[in-house]
Amino acid sequence: FSGYDCDSDPCQNGGICRISDGGGYRCDCPKGTDGTNCELDSFNECDSNPCKHADATCQDKLGDYACYCPPKHTGKSCEVYDRNSPGGLGKPVLSHKETSIYYAKDFEMLREQCAKNNCQAKRGNFKCDEECNTYACDFDGNDCSLGINPWANCTAPIRCWEVFMDGNCNEECYNPQCLFDGRDCEKTLQLCNPIYDAYCQKHYANGHCDYGCNNAEC
Ligand SMILES: [Ca+2]
Ligand SMILES: [Ca+2]
Ligand SMILES: [Ca+2]
Known part of the structure; x- marks a missing residue:
């Protein structure tokens, strides 16, 4: 048996493909994803209220979350005050x-x-x-x-x-x-x-x- 099953890159969303002992493959799925090919969302990242602003809206994503921020707020979790920000999808603010x-x-x-x-x-x-x-x-x-x-x-x-x-x-x-x-x-x-x-x-x-x-x- 050669690792052909993994050659087709079956694991999605950053999953790592491994050859199973019994043949076939299995995916080591990143946190928050599940299923044979890591295609399922197994966790609601919004449950922990990651968005830091009361008016922000959290969106559950596969292995992740997104915050939609009110105006003047940005950052992945709307944690950054920026008077020039129009609001919307919070993006990470880099140093x-x-x-x-x-x-x-x-x-x-x-x-x-x-x-x-x-x-x-x-x-x-x-x-x-x-x-x-x-x-x-x-x-x-x-x-x-x-x-x-x-x-x-x-x-x-x-x-x-x-x-x-x-x-x-x-x-x-x-x-x-x-x-x-x-x-x-x-x-x-x-x-x-x-x-x-x-x-x-x-x-x-x-x-x-x-x-x-x-x-x-x-
Ligand atoms: Ca999720
Ligand atoms: Ca030219
Ligand atoms: Ca300059």
């Missing part, structure tokens, strides 16, 4: 370090996508290639964003373009919409990143001051 790691990974992934989509060859050809129109791909060499404010979707309370890549970490701007504060938060300032170099060249003397380019490195 700054965790956020950093998360975005750095995200950025690496996006960079790989750029390479896969051959964005280097498509940039700056005056045709908008949507698959390259990301921060990590230098917005397709700005083919898609000419005349558009790259910070248009940035809702930070401060003017992120004024502190973009200024060497100081402005956490309010450290998100994709605000172009990650020019990665100020990730490491100490290095030589002008080729991405910004390209961005700055493209925007050089284009009629408005690009604060991100207004520094010694660029």
Whole structure:
């Protein structure tokens, strides 16, 4: 007998497949799930009232719970007060370090996508290639964003373009919409990143001051 039964990956929801002595397989199911393939919800995670706000709504999920928070509250259990939060599904709030790691990974992934989509060859050809129109791909060499404010979707309370890549970490701007504060938060300032170099060249003397380019490195 060879482990074929597990080859089809029968265990769902993170269950671990093991070959049974008598043939066949069995799934070691994560807490809160049950059934032959861990497909059943065996536990109501809302029973312990995990949502920390009286007006929150708890939803039982497979091996988990979700909290729907009233406005101004967020976090997995609505435990975080955030006056900018519209409410709704509470999402875990990461520490700054965790956020950093998360975005750095995200950025690496996006960079790989750029390479896969051959964005280097498509940039700056005056045709908008949507698959390259990301921060990590230098917005397709700005083919898609000419005349558009790259910070248009940035809702930070401060003017992120004024502190973009200024060497100081402005956490309010450290998100994709605000172009990650020019990665100020990730490491100490290095030589002008080729991405910004390209961005700055493209925007050089284009009629408005690009604060991100207004520094010694660029
Ligand atoms: Ca459940
Ligand atoms: Ca292009
Ligand atoms: Ca900054």
